[in-house]
Amino acid sequence: MKPYNIYISGVGGQGIIKTSTVIGESAMKSNMSFVMSEVHGMAQRGGGVSTELKIGDAHSPIIEYGSADLLISFEPLEDLRAIPKISHKTTVIMNTSIIYPFNLSAGKHSYPNIEDIIKELDNKSLKVYAFNANQIAKESGHLLSMNMVMLGAAAAVNGFILEKEVVIDSMKINLPEKSLDINLRAFESGFDSIKSS
Amino acid sequence: MHKNLVEKMEKLKNISNNSSLNKIFNKNGKIGIITSGSAFNYVMDVINENQLEISVLKITLSYPFPDQLVLNFIKDLETIIIEEVDPIMEKEVLSIIGQNQLKKNIHGKLDGTLPMIYEYSPNIILNALNKVTDTNLDIYDANMSEIKIPERQPTLCPGCPHRAAYYSVNKAVSELNLKNVIYPTDIGCYTLGVASPYNSADYLLSMGSSIGTSCGFSKATDQNVISFIGDSTFFHAGIPPLINAVHNKNRFVLVILDNRTTAMTGGQPHPGLSTDGMGWEAPEISIEEIVKATGVKFLRLINPLNIKKSQQTFKEALEFNGVAVVISRYPCMFIKRKREGNLSLEVKQNKCNSCAKCITELACTAIYIDKEGLTHIDPQLCNKCNVCVQICSEKAIGIKNSFNR
Ligand code: SF4
Ligand code: SF4
Numbered sequence: 001m002k003p004y005n006i007y008i009s010g011v012g013g014q015g016i017i018k019t020s021t022v023i024g025e026s027a028m029k030s031n032m033s034f035v036m037s038e039v040h041g042m043a044q045r046g047g048g049v050s051t052e053l054k055i056g057d058a059h060s061p062i063i064e065y066g067s068a069d070l071l072i073s074f075e076p077l078e079d080l081r082a083i084p085k086i087s088h089k090t091t092v093i094m095n096t097s098i099i100y101p102f103n104l105s106a107g108k109h110s111y112p113n114i115e116d117i118i119k120e121l122d123n124k125s126l127k128v129y130a131f132n133a134n135q136i137a138k139e140s141g142h143l144l145s146m147n148m149v150m151l152g153a154a155a156a157v158n159g160f161i162l163e164k165e166v167v168i169d170s171m172k173i174n175l176p177e178k179s180l181d182i183n184l185r186a187f188e189s190g191f192d193s194i195k196s197s
Numbered sequence: 198m199h200k201n202l203v204e205k206m207e208k209l210k211n212i213s214n215n216s217s218l219n220k221i222f223n224k225n226g227k228i229g230i231i232t233s234g235s236a237f238n239y240v241m242d243v244i245n246e247n248q249l250e251i252s253v254l255k256i257t258l259s260y261p262f263p264d265q266l267v268l269n270f271i272k273d274l275e276t277i278i279i280e281e282v283d284p285i286m287e288k289e290v291l292s293i294i295g296q297n298q299l300k301k302n303i304h305g306k307l308d309g310t311l312p313m314i315y316e317y318s319p320n321i322i323l324n325a326l327n328k329v330t331d332t333n334l335d336i337y338d339a340n341m342s343e344i345k346i347p348e349r350q351p352t353l354c355p356g357c358p359h360r361a362a363y364y365s366v367n368k369a370v371s372e373l374n375l376k377n378v379i380y381p382t383d384i385g386c387y388t389l390g391v392a393s394p395y396n397s398a399d400y401l402l403s404m405g406s407s408i409g410t411s412c413g414f415s416k417a418t419d420q421n422v423i424s425f426i427g428d429s430t431f432f433h434a435g436i437p438p439l440i441n442a443v444h445n446k447n448r449f450v451l452v453i454l455d456n457r458t459t460a461m462t463g464g465q466p467h468p469g470l471s472t473d474g475m476g477w478e479a480p481e482i483s484i485e486e487i488v489k490a491t492g493v494k495f496l497r498l499i500n501p502l503n504i505k506k507s508q509q510t511f512k513e514a515l516e517f518n519g520v521a522v523v524i525s526r527y528p529c530m531f532i533k534r535k536r537e538g539n540l541s542l543e544v545k546q547n548k549c550n551s552c553a554k555c556i557t558e559l560a561c562t563a564i565y566i567d568k569e570g571l572t573h574i575d576p577q578l579c580n581k582c583n584v585c586v587q588i589c590s591e592k593a594i595g596i597k598n599s600f601n602r
Contacts, residue, residue: 002246011349046349046351047349048349059239060319064319066337066338081342083340084339101349101350102562111347112347120342120343124340
């Protein structure tokens with residue numbers, strides 16, 4: 001089976017590693033092989049984070065250029081940084097909420113226009129779902145559930161390889177009990193936001 | 198003793214030649230790949246995806262090198278060695294070819310089939326196969342963003358005690374009018390001092406090298422040397438070179454940035470704390486006592502968040518003729534952030550003269566300039582270390598009680 005490749009990118013503290021763990025657990029529950037690698041140099045100090053996930057028959061955990069089936073991007077700038085991994089076969093889910101990089105000479109190079117970012121991704125991928133996941137997360141009960149909004153959205157995408165129910169089961173195992181309800185709500189809202197678009 | 202070891206190696210070679218850890222995959226075709234480590238994964242992905250007929254020998258037990266196994270493998274195959282970093286296996290294979298007087302080419306890093314640098318990827322393997330075989334495989338294309346992407350660099354956290362220490366060191370240096378100061382540093386969050394405006398990390402070799410290289414710099418030049426090492430790195434690798442520094446009569450300032458944890462890797466304990474790696478209570482080893490025991494004659498303890506006192510201490514340290522140690526002690530913001538409470542800091546716009554020194558000299562990430570050019574503190578990011586309050590010449594940064602609003 002040709003692997004299903006998921007690339008996740010964003011900024012430290014957004015819950016990317018946790019999301020990846022839930023996906024990995026779901027793959028294994030579904031009796032599929034799973035490999036993953038993560039780049040999180042100094043994530044806690046405000047740097048970028050990305051993970052590469054392959055579900056199916058793969059040896060190496062690195063997604064080759066243009067081979068991502070799905071790009072889940074938690075932050076628009078990090079979406080642009082992921083472009084080498086995508087092609088016209090890639091579905092893109094993007095959170096439009098911005099985290100500005102700290103930069104001493106603010107204004108030296110400014111943050112690109114969000115409309116331009118969406119257009120750029122649209123040109124280079126199969127389909128882009130862009131929405132404000134922070135907003136949905138807040139409505140679900142807590143900003144920190146944004147990663148589960150994104151995961152819910154992923155589960156709703158055409159061709160997503162895992163069953164929604166299995167993903168929910170894995171969430172129950174991997175997330176702290178006291179925030180589980182909020183996270184499940186966030187997941188469902190993310191799911192609905194794709195289904196209804 | 199040596200005889201025993203040589204005999205043991207002979208036995209081990211036998212084991213290595215017959216070990217199931219050194220395994221042949223896909224025995225077919227005219228091409229053979231010898232590979233190991235993560236390169237094996239890329240090789241297998243490329244072979245499977247392109248349905249290639251290639252034999253693969255995966256070496257896991259690589260020392261002593263399984264010479265017989267390799268000899269049998271390469272005999273009838275066009276061989277490529279695919280390994281990351283140095284061409285170790287490649288040279289082993291060449292020596293086997295030499296010993297057995299085979300007339301045989303092999304491909305790898307040494308003949309330029311594969312690059313000496315980079316971590317490998319499927320693309321690098323595809324390129325190599327295209328070079329030495331007639332497979333003509335498709336190389337993956339990388340899309341490039343047409344929009345210029347600003348960098349997202351890691352920085353010290355808001356309120357980080359290291360930032361305050363760097364600020365004071367820089368002030369002390371400029372007040373003493375010192376030029377060409379050399380800043381050896383070590384491995385931790387504080388390595389981020391390499392960035393502007395701190396510019397306090399000139400040289401880093403390895404764990405603990407800050408102190409050892411300072412000894413060298415102070416002997417070889419007449420420049421001032423200010424060296425930085427974190428608390429856990431000091432315990433790990435800083436003590437022997439400090440002893441040598443004193444013994445060899447070197448002259449430099451050593452700042453031990455003691456933030457009571459191993460911050461960069463996620464907050465592991467170290468011997469200077471009262472909890473051990475298992476979470477049990479443990480005797481706390483005193484950095485001061487260790488430094489004193491090495492014979493250091495100048496030792497001061499500062500709270501880096503106290504800017505005036507810190508600057509004064511650094512100045513004295515810089516004037517000392519010998520090894521001067523300053524322990525800069527304040528917990529990492531992950532341990533001691535003061536987000537809670539109703540008090541927050543704000544920039545009083547009627548006093549702020551927009552000199553932007555809190556941004557250009559201190560560069561706390563919680564302070565920013567808005568579109569109108571006004572300076573603000575982001576209450577969501579500020580950890581209330583109070584350093585900006587002390588450095589503002591206009592006294593424009595103050596406390597506001599957000600509870601009343
Ligand atoms: S008090 Fe000032 S320097 Fe300290 S974290 Fe807040 S804004 Fe930054
Ligand atoms: S984690 Fe601690 S030591 Fe590291 S940058 Fe933040 S406050 Fe400083």
